[in-house]
Amino acid sequence: MTQTTTLDESRIDRDWWKEAVVYQIYPRSFNDSDGDGVGDIPGITERVHHLDDLGVDVVWLCPVYDSPNHDNGYDIRDYRAIMDEFGDMSDWERLRDELHGRGMKLIMDLVVNHTSNEHEWFQRSRREEGEYADYYHWVDGSPDEPPNNWQSLFGGPAWSYDDEREAWYLHVFNENQPDLNWRNPDVREAVTDVVTWWLDRGIDGFRMDAISHLSKPAGYPDGDPDEPGPLGSEHYTLGPRLGEYLDELGAVIPDEAMTAGEMGGASAEDAREYIERGDSLDMVFHFDHLGVDQGGDWTGDDWGEWSLPEFKELMTRNQREVARETWEALFLGNHDHPRIVSRFGDESYRRESAKLVGTFLLTMRGTPYLYQGQEIGMTNTEFESLEEIDDAMTVGIVEDLLADGAVDSFDEVRTAVNYRSRDHARTPMQWAAADRADFTDGDPWLALNDNYTDVNVEDAVADSESVWHHYRRLIELRRDDLALVYGDYELLAPEDEQIYAYTRQLGDERRLVVCNWSAEPAVFESDAVTAADAEVLIGNYDGAPTDPVGAEFRPFEAVVYAY
Template sequence: MTTSSQPGDREWWKEAVVYQIYPQSFNDSDGDGIGDIPGIVEKVDYLDDLGVDVVWLNPVYESPMADNGYDIADYRSIHPEYGTIDDWERLLEELHDRDIRLIMDLVVNHTSDEHEWFQRSRQGDPEYDDYYYWREGDPEEPPNNWESFFGGPAWSWDDEREAWYLHLFDEKQPDLNWRNPDVRDDIFDMMTWWLDKGIDGFRMDVINLISKTEGLPDGETGTPATGTEHFVDGPRLGEYLTEMDERVLSNYDVLTVGEMAGGMTAEDAEPYVGRDGPLSMIIHFEHVHADVGEDGKWDIIDLDLDELRSSLHDWQTAMVEDGWNCLYLDNHDQPRAVSRFGDDGQFREESAKMLATFLFTLQGTPFVFQGQEIGMTNTTFGDPEKIRDVESENFLEAALERGESFEDVRPLLEARSRDNARTPMQWDDSEYAGFTDGEPWIHVNDNYTEINVEAARAEDDSIWHYYHDLIELREERDVFVYGDYELLAPDHDEVYAYRRTLGEEELVVVCNFFDGEPTVEFPVGQGDLLLGNYPDSTDGQDGSLELRPYEARIYER
């Protein structure tokens, strides 16, 4: 099937490359072991050299850091360990001076339990009484059987109010009650405050959890959490997002990226994106579940290329008429893609480049997570004391309660823990990878002496330069952005291949996802090799292509 994009509907965010910064682990300017905003300012020229167009900044708001900043205590203050609002304003200015835009993380499904709204709500302040979901009852029996995404009941008993409160994540992250119009007013006022300061949009954390079924009934047991049918894509989600768009977003030229937890499909997403939708694009999870078993995140299976290809093909075809795709493999919640979908040993460079080829040549906006551009890998946990991620801590605690040992589940943690993405950015081969002069808040990956920015930039054929070349190609050629998409070799066991066409421009992209040497039977047709991840890749000929492990080629016809 061939899909047809709409080149006439140009938007700056369609043509952009987004670079995600996890501030706690990016660059520490003051030696306290925690990355900070002045540290990001120090690296703005690096971002400019790489060629990115947008920075997505993970939360830098005031927070007790129960979930690394996704538990916000004050939406309009900067967390002291990250700096000050003046530091933030300097960062915005430095980015804008280089024509790099900034989008902020919007976390409004929940707050911290240390937020003033929750503190006043638990005290029974009439103005904030129902800002959250409170239920009275037996302190030994939660109001329903819903489960937290982090494990355990989604309810905690509060002794001060003598009632249960709902938290779909950590107990220090109580869910906001979006049914209350005052909650929506306060959130929309806060969003407007940030947009008036000059930011260029929002990445919206688990935004499809903000609507819950009336009455909060029991749910069916399942994964990833019991009750999801009552709090994922809830009944008033479209209404709330439309109101957000009408009252706030439509007044600005912004990029809005909605993270949709659960099993949102391309068909489900269509009402939320496009010309009449409230969002620019959606972060979905279908394709990153291609190596996840029936029991959820910690159930690891081999990569199912058919599932990966089928999912992405559905999104490519569904979004083309009136929508847009968010293209990602890495982020702060996912393990490192080169370890997960590639080979972080013998073929690390080849597989990292193959995954980059794949990321940049589908229809959509590519998102690059810090360190991805140098092929950073998953880490190791020789000691459970190294774990920092609350989700991983909860998983380990539950395993120990079942009688398992740390060594029993260590392989799962090393494959799936969010800490894999959160180890410090590897800038050079000095102590602590050049991230800090102090003791880092989380351990540095042992391979930093070989894998680091300084070494990558010094090597002409490195992963870093490959990313740089892809970014330049995407900027120069509209076919990368607005070209039609056509799936090729749809049943191949090892290769994902497709064609992109725009007018007389045509690209054929071929990606081998495994370490074998498959043959692909389809006509490339005397194509010129535009880019490949092996130095001696050849021009295309009619008939077949013989590929090497993790080989990727882009042909131009």
């Protein structure tokens, strides 16, 4: 559709990244071009037409840097080289050029809270060579007495002892991922050199990994057992100098580049504060809304239980505190979270609920992020044993529970693992019902989801009513409708247990979105809108109600109206 009125665009703070739809690629699982079972950069280039046909504007490429791969590329050994399994720099350049040639932009993952312990910086630091001696967080002491009780986000102590230096080093993630010491100006200069090096190669911005953990205290106090989260996380999350460090990064990133920061542990208010303070961040990934279904106890069986009114409250706070005042990164899943349909939809209504989630994400205020496979409604798989898990976070937490005697077997945590493991998002992309889902000619590095014969790109593209085509139409609608990008958001019927409804308004342009987020029919009631004979812009069923107020909506029905 096109705008039906003339808008005063001087009142809209327009930016290309606000109007973009981002598609996240996890290279290891996207497409394998050489038959080794591992996705690679040439494989991505082979499938760029899929992204172009879908209509996305930006590709966020998860790490492809040289890495020993203890955390699937988030442990970087060389920021200026490509992992051998993925190809080489010429392959990366061809991908960049193919994307740019089709009018798409490319942003890279910037992982600078930590490096691999095989990085040259760490190797020289453990030998105490010159300026590198203080590149990481080192504390002398007995190998039997860690500096404090901090715990890693991946389970276990956040300190490991290095026999060569005879000192402890800090890692808030895996022991193979030592944290850089951002208090050291030489570290900050080295990081800005990396940033500049990649910008000089024509990328269009960065997704900044784990930036909420850059600032740590100099004295390393003990963690407070009464604080939520791992012991010590209150000291290594959103530290006192974080804003300063981000300002320094922002100073070398041009205004036209896109920057999105991952800030675990940040509230909506924190996100807004860090976006407002300078030019370093255009938007922030914060995760309060993704805690709505977390059971908390890995031995519990209440995973997946969540309340729609609570979810609406969290999302509305994000819209009011962040999206309206600054800007919002819109997402319900990525490489670190389970599949959206299995988490926030209903596999019994896979197509309908996948379309509903897509409708929701693409009609909120902010920049929508799609994770590979989301556009065809990929689902979680099923893990029978810990040996089937690759995810370092899941393995670390379960092994700790077993070692501590909190559980006696994998079966006691199986419910939690099968609900929340990061591997759900990392099973290979399902391209076709053909052998190995047309992902590879070899043995896939991670087992395919068995449902690839029913859920795959080839079949979805051939079916005009598929999840894929619904996403394609939503992206086209959003591109042509500024009200869905910049319009004000207003929640309707906040206490309704089934209906999530809201309006978007920009000048005289008004949109109404009604989502029946349940497996039962639901009636939409509201005194706040008059939408008789509304125009249906898009829906996920045929025959959507044209008078939505008082109408019954079918299970997981989602409709966007102009009224």
